Amino acid sequence: MGQIEDVVLLTRKIESLLDKLGANGRGLHEKLTSVENRLNLQTVKKMRWIATMRNKTMHEHNFQINDFYGFKTACNEVVAELNSLLTPPKKSGCFIATAVYGEYDSPEVLILRKFRDDNLLKSYCGRVIVRLYYFIGSKIAKKIEPKATVARFIRILLDRVVAIIKQEK
Numbered sequence: 001m002g003q004i005e006d007v008v009l010l011t012r013k014i015e016s017l018l019d020k021l022g023a024n025g026r027g028l029h030e031k032l033t034s035v036e037n038r039l040n041l042q043t044v045k046k047m048r049w050i051a052t053m054r055n056k057t058m059h060e061h062n063f064q065i066n067d068f069y070g071f072k073t074a075c076n077e078v079v080a081e082l083n084s085l086l087t088p089p090k091k092s093g094c095f096i097a098t099a100v101y102g103e104y105d106s107p108e109v110l111i112l113r114k115f116r117d118d119n120l121l122k123s124y125c126g127r128v129i130v131r132l133y134y135f136i137g138s139k140i141a142k143k144i145e146p147k148a149t150v151a152r153f154i155r156i157l158l159d160r161v162v163a164i165i166k167q168e169k
Contacts, residue, residue: 027045043124094137100158
């Protein structure tokens with residue numbers, strides 16, 4: 001396969017993933033613009049470069065991407081980032097809050113879960129925080145005894161967090 005065919009295949013995959021994210025527009029630049037607030041700055045910059053290289057490859061006679069390996073690597077990184085946005089975390093529970101409040105569907109746990117879904121999962125940093133929490137949260141939750149001093153302390157902290165979230169609505 002030639003460079004043009006590779007560029008088309010790689011960028012079509014990116015466009016397809018952007019469509020799944022709800023992107024609008026005809027080309028890669030337009031689609032990116034419609035969802036860029038959901039991506040981290042480095043990914044946006046990478047995608048702008050990819051879109052520009054794609055356009056030059058398609059529209060400039062005899063244009064060749066000098067660092068084609070770098071182009072393919074950037075495309076694969078973008079695909080991985082977009083896939084992570086489209087793949088919900090495997091575990092959806094608020095482990096520590098559930099352990100502290102005693103119920104998966106307690107009002108406080110529901111507020112925290114909604115905050116996670118509506119705020120944290122929409123930014124790169126937020127997704128990193130959620131993944132870190134899932135890595136350690138279940139281990140911590142297993143050690144919390146509902147009536148222990150630690151559980152009461154965590155509940156006081158979580159009550160304050162829930163109150164702040166409620167105020168921001």
